[in-house]
Amino acid sequence: MTAPEELTVAERIRNRFDNLTRAERQLANAIMENYPASGLGSITAVAIASNVSTPTVLRMAKKLGFSGFPDLQAALHLEIEATILNPIAKHNRWAENAPDTHILNRFADVVMENMRQTLRQIDPAEFNTVAELLSDREHAVHVVGGRITRSLADYFFTHMQVIRENVTLVAPNSNIWPHYLLNMRPGDVLVAFDIRRYERDIMGLVKMAKSKGVVVVVFTDQWGSPAAKHARHSFHSRIEAPSAWDSSVISLFVVEAMIAAVQSLSWEETEQRMKSLEDLFDQTRLFRKFT
Amino acid sequence: MTAPEELTVAERIRNRFDNLTRAERQLANAIMENYPASGLGSITAVAIASNVSTPTVLRMAKKLGFSGFPDLQAALHLEIEATILNPIAKHNRWAENAPDTHILNRFADVVMENMRQTLRQIDPAEFNTVAELLSDREHAVHVVGGRITRSLADYFFTHMQVIRENVTLVAPNSNIWPHYLLNMRPGDVLVAFDIRRYERDIMGLVKMAKSKGVVVVVFTDQWGSPAAKHARHSFHSRIEAPSAWDSSVISLFVVEAMIAAVQSLSWEETEQRMKSLEDLFDQTRLFRKFT
DNA sequence: AATTTTATGAAAATATATCTCCAGATTTGT
């Protein structure tokens, strides 16, 4: 036997429909008509929409086993939550041979949730715009990162360097940033990485670059680096992690997607460059042959 | 141009995120967290759930272009109605506002599959063993990466350096690797990153380190670096990507999970070190204060 | 360091929603 609390409002209505009075049936039909959205307004709104009085709504709510109208509505909210929630996020266990509480599984849960949230926030149009900016050979691309984000900046730079010419990685030491600023021209793009704790210097660099007419793109976290306010475009990744540190996994995900987008916007040139690169590698015998 | 009334609440939040204040961003994130169900309660309930005051909720609602909170909520109700009525348009996409074929969605699919496969392959016992090895202060940890994996090595190094002393990042230039080999002692741990195309030099370094009694841990891809054969432990991440490059997202995921595991194995010391680090940052005023 | 601007939440004021009560309408049983 299912406990009454676990029945949906719709089920309760169906179960007790025969016990309902005329006005209540009218109300029940109106609710089922466009369920569950029809039950979301105030008791007054629901009453009016169904052409019954508010006490009728209340009485039916009580008949259905709720303590009052707000109680019924809370149940509807939970149902909506359950219906709308993305089922992909609910993977019970990632590493099947490890317990749920193993760090691998906990991490996997959080990362997937981060991914879901991040993708919901990204505006694909803005993403495309930035990809186009970055594939424009007319203007240079400058990349800068902070203490932790340096690795991301470096990763991004390494790939962009293969895709196109005229890409600079700004050195981590902010003392010599003025040298880099010298080389930035209007229309150039500055890609800055900054997650908490946000670094003063990045903010400064962004402001100065902006005043020189440089288009600034900031990759930051869900709270947003202060530098993002001065940026033309910004991408917010969720960086939650079951650890003392933040997670950069999703930031890297967005970066890789961006690299892929830029690459496909200018595949012909990129392909050429990659081939030349292969040749160079062959000559230096840096790599073993891949089988 | 879309009329403002036709934008969803989520879109409005995205559009104006950069104009939001700290408390408002906190609220926005809480709403997006479990959207749209999170916005269904009373203004008070929403405020409490997000840990902000009710006026903040109201102010944000107005900033987003609504006349008040009930207006915002009515918009949510309409969205829910639209979503539920059209079940096909729903949840099979990550970035709901981009087509399935958009690179963001294709990337998300692949990453998710990579994660599944990778976690299925990892032996949690081995994972734990390596975490213990890395948290043993008696022995030094050396980290090395290749052309692409350098960023991962760097990331791992940066974090390990905070967690414990006696961690070295081996410089990318393999000419001077012999210098580093000089400092490796039996029982030390060498963490090497190597994904295709596998690099000859990494292989050489691993072999030599092994012959000196160093415990080698290799992070590689699903096919496995040849260096992995000489390693005591190895972790294989799936690096498939819808792009000309491989994806490092899952490798980073495993690295972060490992960092978290090591950190929790020696939390007391790590905590001390992190506090000292905070103090140092405060003194150098490198970061802006995070609120 | 001092000043201005902006952001924030506590608390009061207002508006709205919810519930209670009850008088009349409707149905049911005789």
Place this chain on the structure above:
DNA sequence: ACAAATCTGGAGATATATTTTCATAAAATT
């Protein structure tokens, strides 16, 4: 057709939600 039981909604009482006001705190600017 009549009495009893039940149903229904109007109107007021109460509770809650929403908005406004304002003092304080934080941040930006000078």
